[in-house]
Amino acid sequence: MNTGECDLLKILNQGLIPSYYVASESNCRKSLKAYVSDYLIQEVFQEGLTRNIQAFSRFFDALAYCQGELINFANFASDCGVDAKTVQEYFHILEDTLVGTMVYPYSKRNSREIITHMPKFFLFDVGVGGHIARRVIREEKGEQFCRAMKHFIFMELQAYKQYREKDF
Secondary structure, eight states, rough: TTTOOHHHHHHHHHHHHHHHHOOOOHHHHHHHHHHIIIIIIIIIHTSSSSOHHHHHHHHHHHHHBBBBBBHHHHHHOOOOOHHHHHHHHHHHHHHHHHHHHHHOOSSSSOOHHHTOOOOOEEEEEEHHHHHHOOOOOOOOOOHHHHHHHHHHHHHHHHHHHTTOOOOO
16 A cells, blocks of 8 residues: 555444454454444443443444434334433443534524434544444445445544634
8 A cells, every 4th residue: 555545445444443444354344343342332331331231232322224324213222222311321422432423404594494413423443443334345336335334534524623622
């Protein structure tokens, strides 16, 4: 790989955590698995941020399918077997621990109430999101590629925002 070039499929599958990106595919998968189980699940529980490990585990499993999609908290809650307020609290925990970001739609007018109030959620890294979703992308087309690409573009916008100290 030349300086300044990147492997898009590798980024979408392994993410941009430096040690994971430079690792082989099999080592990256082991590292992502360990990271998700050791930090994303166990650390949140150990810090006492959630009281119900089973409910949070169901929430985390459902999270795999909603990344970058509009989130209806009531529907998401029924999928997890908890109430909508609990689901919102779980998303706040993930935001507070810098694991992900909730993105609310921008609207100058309130003509489409339902869409203007339904946020999207993105994990901090496309590779972690792909691991949770059990996603492997082999070619640059299809629904999974598009979802991962949207996630990657969001990550790049977040990095630009932080690096340039933008307030948007």
